[in-house]
Amino acid sequence: MTTEHHEAGAHEGLGPRQYVTIFAILTIVTAVELALSYSHIGAVLIPLLLVLSAFKFVVVVAYFMHLRFEPRILNRLFAGGFALASLVLLALISLFWNDLTHPLG
Amino acid sequence: MAAEAHAAPVHHPTSTGTDNRKLLMWLFLASECLFFGTLISAFLVFKARMAVPPFPHKREITESLYSTLPEKIQEQCATQLANGLRECHGILDIPITSTSTFVLLGSSLAMVLAVYGAQHGRPGMMKAWILITALLGLTFLGFQVYEFRTFGSEGLNLATNQFGASFFVLTGFHGTHVGVGVVYLLSLLAASFRRNGLGPEAGFHVETAGLYWHFVDIVWIVIFTVIYLIPS
Numbered sequence: 001m002t003t004e005h006h007e008a009g010a011h012e013g014l015g016p017r018q019y020v021t022i023f024a025i026l027t028i029v030t031a032v033e034l035a036l037s038y039s040h041i042g043a044v045l046i047p048l049l050l051v052l053s054a055f056k057f058v059v060v061v062a063y064f065m066h067l068r069f070e071p072r073i074l075n076r077l078f079a080g081g082f083a084l085a086s087l088v089l090l091a092l093i094s095l096f097w098n099d100l101t102h103p104l105g
Numbered sequence: 106m107a108a109e110a111h112a113a114p115v116h117h118p119t120s121t122g123t124d125n126r127k128l129l130m131w132l133f134l135a136s137e138c139l140f141f142g143t144l145i146s147a148f149l150v151f152k153a154r155m156a157v158p159p160f161p162h163k164r165e166i167t168e169s170l171y172s173t174l175p176e177k178i179q180e181q182c183a184t185q186l187a188n189g190l191r192e193c194h195g196i197l198d199i200p201i202t203s204t205s206t207f208v209l210l211g212s213s214l215a216m217v218l219a220v221y222g223a224q225h226g227r228p229g230m231m232k233a234w235i236l237i238t239a240l241l242g243l244t245f246l247g248f249q250v251y252e253f254r255t256f257g258s259e260g261l262n263l264a265t266n267q268f269g270a271s272f273f274v275l276t277g278f279h280g281t282h283v284g285v286g287v288v289y290l291l292s293l294l295a296a297s298f299r300r301n302g303l304g305p306e307a308g309f310h311v312e313t314a315g316l317y318w319h320f321v322d323i324v325w326i327v328i329f330t331v332i333y334l335i336p337s
Contacts, residue, residue: 016218023214030210034203037334046335053330057323064217065319066312071123074131081135085142092146096154 014063022063026056130313134320137282141324144275145331151267152337158182159261161268162195162337177260196261197333198252205248206329209283212241213322220315224308231311232297238318239290242283249280272332279328282321289314 033052036045062068067075119125158166158178171182171191182193215238222230253273256262261269293314297303303310 014221016221019214019217019221023210026210027207030203030206033330033334034199037199037336049330049334053326056326060213060319060323060326064213064322065316071121073121074123074128077128077131077135078138081138085138088139088142089146089149092143092150096150 019064022059026059029056124309126309127313127316130316134316137320137324141275141279141327144271144278145327148271148275149331151271155266155268155337157266158193159196159256159259159265159268160193160337161197161272161332164193164195164337165190166193167191175260178265181259196256196259198255199333201248201252202329202333205245206325208241208248209245209322209325212238212245213319215241216315216318220308220312223303223311228297228302228307231307232294235290235294235297235311239287239294242287242290242318246280246283246287249276249283253277275328275332279321279324282324286314286318286321289317 029052033049036048036052039045041048061078067078117125119128121128152161155161155164156166157170158164158174158181165186166182167190171179174182181196182191184192184194186192215234219231219234219238222228222232222234253276256269261272263270263273293303293310297307
């Protein structure tokens, strides 16, 4: 009975080798981000860094946190919270945008 | 019969089709997105409006402002430029923080391997990787303590300026979350040495801890980019 019981996550087929591969990818992307931060590529630096960070974020959530293999309700729950947080960020930036030219102490 | 019933985990049917405890953890993580989202937002707003050193990255100030600064902070703005301005060096140590970032990333790999061990009935693998995850987490915290102490010695603290306030609150809360995660993992590890270990739901318990740990890692992914990599 207990040997037949499969734990959640055991069906996805991701093994240690795949996890190490994913980790290697994340490490390489982090190294690329670092290299970019020292480069002088102008205005494209910030969007590039944000895209690379977003990629790492999605990979960790999808594969390390297994969200890709979880029921849709969990996807919606987390995505909802993240979307709300992003909206708060945009709202705060918008609220204070006009004040950005007036430095504070 | 009774032993079999005790060994097999009971899965109550739920209207969502998923375990309520897992649902609760994901709900908690969704709320944590909001928590850290507001702290990161506050940091970004203040980052754009900083006028008084210490600064996160290299920046110029006027001579008149320089003359009002405490001596410890004046040392950071010793370089006088040809245009009459003073150049203040950034206080952030990217190489050190990059190392700690790789450490935390490594801890995520260790955690996912611990979950794999727990879910595939390999308690030795599970215990080893939980311990490694906790140790890497402690190493990361060590880097944070070093950074906080270094900044303190250079004159940056919670009350120094907007950067100091928002930086220490954001990274301080993140560090606290890492600390809680380390305690969580060590508690799991201790429980795994009981006679029945973590029980028939070992995989579930370790997976739930893994969700929390990976979340702490992805928050740092955002913090590292926003605070350290993106220039002011």
